[in-house]
Amino acid sequence: MAIRDLTSERLFVEDDLAAARLLELAPPQAHYLTAVLRLRPGAQLLVFNGRDGEWVATLAETKKRGATLTVERQTRPQEVSPDIDYLFAPLKRSRLDYMVQKATEMGAARLRPVITERTVAERVNSDRMRANVIEAAEQCGVLQVPVVEPPAKLDDVLDDWDEARRLIYCDEHEQLSDPIETLGKLAPGPLAVLIGPEGGFSLRERNRLVGKPYVVPLSLGPRIMRADTAAVAALALVGAVLGDWRRR
Amino acid sequence: MAIRDLTSERLFVEDDLAAARLLELAPPQAHYLTAVLRLRPGAQLLVFNGRDGEWVATLAETKKRGATLTVERQTRPQEVSPDIDYLFAPLKRSRLDYMVQKATEMGAARLRPVITERTVAERVNSDRMRANVIEAAEQCGVLQVPVVEPPAKLDDVLDDWDEARRLIYCDEHEQLSDPIETLGKLAPGPLAVLIGPEGGFSLRERNRLVGKPYVVPLSLGPRIMRADTAAVAALALVGAVLGDWRRR
Numbered sequence: 001m002a003i004r005d006l007t008s009e010r011l012f013v014e015d016d017l018a019a020a021r022l023l024e025l026a027p028p029q030a031h032y033l034t035a036v037l038r039l040r041p042g043a044q045l046l047v048f049n050g051r052d053g054e055w056v057a058t059l060a061e062t063k064k065r066g067a068t069l070t071v072e073r074q075t076r077p078q079e080v081s082p083d084i085d086y087l088f089a090p091l092k093r094s095r096l097d098y099m100v101q102k103a104t105e106m107g108a109a110r111l112r113p114v115i116t117e118r119t120v121a122e123r124v125n126s127d128r129m130r131a132n133v134i135e136a137a138e139q140c141g142v143l144q145v146p147v148v149e150p151p152a153k154l155d156d157v158l159d160d161w162d163e164a165r166r167l168i169y170c171d172e173h174e175q176l177s178d179p180i181e182t183l184g185k186l187a188p189g190p191l192a193v194l195i196g197p198e199g200g201f202s203l204r205e206r207n208r209l210v211g212k213p214y215v216v217p218l219s220l221g222p223r224i225m226r227a228d229t230a231a232v233a234a235l236a237l238v239g240a241v242l243g244d245w246r247r248r
Numbered sequence: 249m250a251i252r253d254l255t256s257e258r259l260f261v262e263d264d265l266a267a268a269r270l271l272e273l274a275p276p277q278a279h280y281l282t283a284v285l286r287l288r289p290g291a292q293l294l295v296f297n298g299r300d301g302e303w304v305a306t307l308a309e310t311k312k313r314g315a316t317l318t319v320e321r322q323t324r325p326q327e328v329s330p331d332i333d334y335l336f337a338p339l340k341r342s343r344l345d346y347m348v349q350k351a352t353e354m355g356a357a358r359l360r361p362v363i364t365e366r367t368v369a370e371r372v373n374s375d376r377m378r379a380n381v382i383e384a385a386e387q388c389g390v391l392q393v394p395v396v397e398p399p400a401k402l403d404d405v406l407d408d409w410d411e412a413r414r415l416i417y418c419d420e421h422e423q424l425s426d427p428i429e430t431l432g433k434l435a436p437g438p439l440a441v442l443i444g445p446e447g448g449f450s451l452r453e454r455n456r457l458v459g460k461p462y463v464v465p466l467s468l469g470p471r472i473m474r475a476d477t478a479a480v481a482a483l484a485l486v487g488a489v490l491g492d493w494r495r496r
Contacts, residue, residue, distance in 0.1 A: 079470075098346075105477050107469070140472040178494040180428060220484075221355070221493035222327075224388040229353050229480055236468075236481035237488055245469035246426040 009037060009045040010054075010138045012145065013069075017052035022060070023069040030067035033059060046075060048137070050145035053078040081107040081144040082243040083190040085165070086235065088112075089119045089197035090151065091227060096124075097132050099228040104136035104146055106235035107243070113151040114194070117202040124151040154205060163214045165190040170234050171210070171217040172200050179218050183241035186216065191242060193234050195227050257285060257293040258302070258386045260393065261317075265300035270308070271317040278315035281307060294323060296385070298393035301326040329355040329392040330491040331438040333413070334483065336360075337367045337445035338399065339475060344372075345380050347476040352384035352394055354483035355491070361399040362442070365450040372399040402453060411462045413438040418482050419458070419465040420448050427466050431489040434464065439490060441482050443475050 011033070015023050025033070033039045039059050047057045047069065054076040057069040086108035090096050103111055111133065113124050129148045137145045161167065166186055170193070194209075201209065209215050220233050239245045259281070263271050273281070281287045287307050295305045295317065302324040305317040334356035338344050351359055359381065361372050377396045385393045409415065414434055418441070442457075449457065457463050468481050487493045 102477055105471065105473050106481075107471050140474065142471060176494065179488050181494075219493070221487050221491070223353065223355050223390060225353050226388065229350055232477055232480040233354075233484035236484045239469050240427050240485055243469070245467070246424065246429075 008141075009039075010141060011045055011047050011057075012134045012138050013047050013049050015049065017047060017049055017055050017071055017074075019071060019073060021071040023047065023057065023071065025067045025069060027065045030062065030065070033067055034062050044072070045069075046141075047071065048143050048145075050137075050143065051078060054141070054143055076143060079143045081109050081142075081146075082239070084108050084235070084238065084243065085110045085112055085190075085192035086146075086231070087114050087157070087167075087192055087194040088227065088231060089114060089116045089195070090124045091198070092120070093128075095226070095228055097128070099231055100129050100132040100148075101136040102228060102232050103235065104133050104142055105140045106232060107142070107144070107239065108146050108193075108235065109144065110147045110149055112149040112157070112192075114154045114157050115151055116154045116197050116205060118197045118199040120197065120199070126150060155208075158208060158212065161212070161214065162190075165192055165214065167192045167194055167209075167212070167215045168218050168234065168238060169194045169209050169215050170196070170220055170230055171206070172196070173206065175219065176222055177219045179220060179237050180241055182216065182218055183237060186242060188242070191238060193231075193238055195231050195234065198227050256389075257287075258389060259293055259295050259305075260382045260386055261295050261297050263297060265295060265297055265303050265319055265322075267319060267321060269319040271295065271305065271319065273315045273317060275313045278310065278313070281315055282310050292320070293317075295319065296391050296393075298385075298391065299326060302389070302391055324391060327391045329357050329394075330487070332356050332483070332486065332491065333358045333360055333438075333440035334394075334479070335362050335405065335415075335440055335442040336475065336479060337362060337364045337443070338372045339446070340368070341376075343474070343476055345376070347479055348377050348380040348396075349384040350476060350480050351483065352381050352390055353388045354480060355390070355392070355487065356394050356441075356483065357392065358395045358397055360397040360405070360440075362402045362405050363399055364402045364445050364453055366445045366447040368445065368447070374398060403456075406456060406460065409460070409462065410438075413440055413462065415440045415442055415457075415460070415463045416466050416482065416486060417442045417457050417463050418444070418468055418478050419454070420444070421454065423467065424470055425467045427468060427485050428489060430464065430466055431485060434490060436490070439486060441479075441486055443479050443482065446475050
């Protein structure tokens with residue numbers, strides 16, 4: 001792990017990346033580079049697209065509305081994060097922004113908002129979530145940009161569940177038990193982490209979850225956590241025990 | 249672990265708590281109860297002081313400036329969190345607020361701001377940190393309210409270090425190694441977790457840290473994290489492996 005380094009500017013682009021390619025930036029990105037970062041032609045930055053790794057690019061030309069980057073050389077090959085879905089009950093706006101940024105930093109492969117009986121968020125803004133994912137990926141050097149799935153009802157999600165994917169369910173009613181031991185028993189394979197809404201799951205939802213063979217209740221200690229804190233804590237334990245936090 | 253429940257109001261008070269005690273609230277707290285929460289005489293809430301556990305109190309009387317609570321019965325005995333200091337390089341305002349709230353949720357016993365060579369924060373506002381600690385404790389039902397220590401230079405902190413306290417140092421230059429294994433080797437005893445500034449420790453600071461017998465370098469996986477994310481991740485692993493996250 002590295003603490004975020006503020007010195008290297010990273011830009012997410014949609015285009016394919018390869019040496020000597022020219023990238024035509026849309027006005028908002030061009031404005032960010034030239035007006036916000038005050039970069040001038042010849043300045044270098046890092047670019048990534050979630051597919052082709054990370055590359056150094058040079059600002060070749062700035063126009064009134066737009067800019068051109070020249071892709072130079074690859075700095076990091078594409079990384080593939082562990083196959084971990086992150087399912088969460090959307091929170092109110094600022095906390096949702098934060099939670100999405102955190103899940104991206106923690107290397108979740110997919111962000112899946114689930115609507116539960118006690119979900120209090122107003123409508124889920126997928127564009128805003130996508131923007132937060134990209135911002136976090138740019139700032140934290142994440143090369144695999146998580147996919148933002150459309151919101152779905154928890155019941156529908158469970159109806160369509162692929163039983164090969166273990167669903168690690170952070171259960172506030174779970175007796176205090178050793179989370180390392182719980183996770184250590186799981187076989188390798190696709191995973192998902194589910195964090196409930198503030199206020200918790202309904203009894204009906206909870207009974208349905210614990211009745212599923214693929215559901216693994218996980219205890220996150222004796223204290224109360226905000227949902228966004230529980231997200232980072234759960235993804236840290238999963239990463240450390242089952243994910244890519246150990247030497248490969 | 250429980251996800252925060254929004255239904256129960258908790259209030260931190262300075263006074264000792266015992267059955268039938270009357271608590272005279274200062275105007276700001278009285279205003280919060282009567283004007284913000286719109287509580288009326290007879291309304292009940294939870295109160296705690298960090299020493300005497302959690303109690304139900306009844307709003308007995310509201311005056312023009314002030315209010316009186318009657319302490320009824322204890323709902324939870326005082327809990328004692330594990331002896332974990334959380335040392336951190338202060339961040340800019342909003343992220344510092346967030347980090348302090350998170351460390352409180354995660355059960356740190358003491359918050360110790362350390363000034364490093366690359367610390368970018370403006371002066372550290374201890375009153376603001378204390379207010380964030382209390383807010384997080386109120387919202388998350390934390391009964392042991394962490395102590396906020398005054399800021400100190402990292403070098404001075406290390407000069408005065410009690411070698412009986414292991415200092416778990418989240419080292420961005422540490423090779424990827426199994427954090428569960430690293431923590432699992434530590435004997436029980438007082439702990440501290442140190443998270444560096446964004447931009448990292450200087451080489452001199454790092455060399456000084458890794459040279460200390462009580463310092464335990466910890467790897468937090470292959471990705472870059474913001475400092476406040478690393479804080480929650482590190483405290484989660486420490487809580488799970490060495491702290492009170494297992495059945496006692």
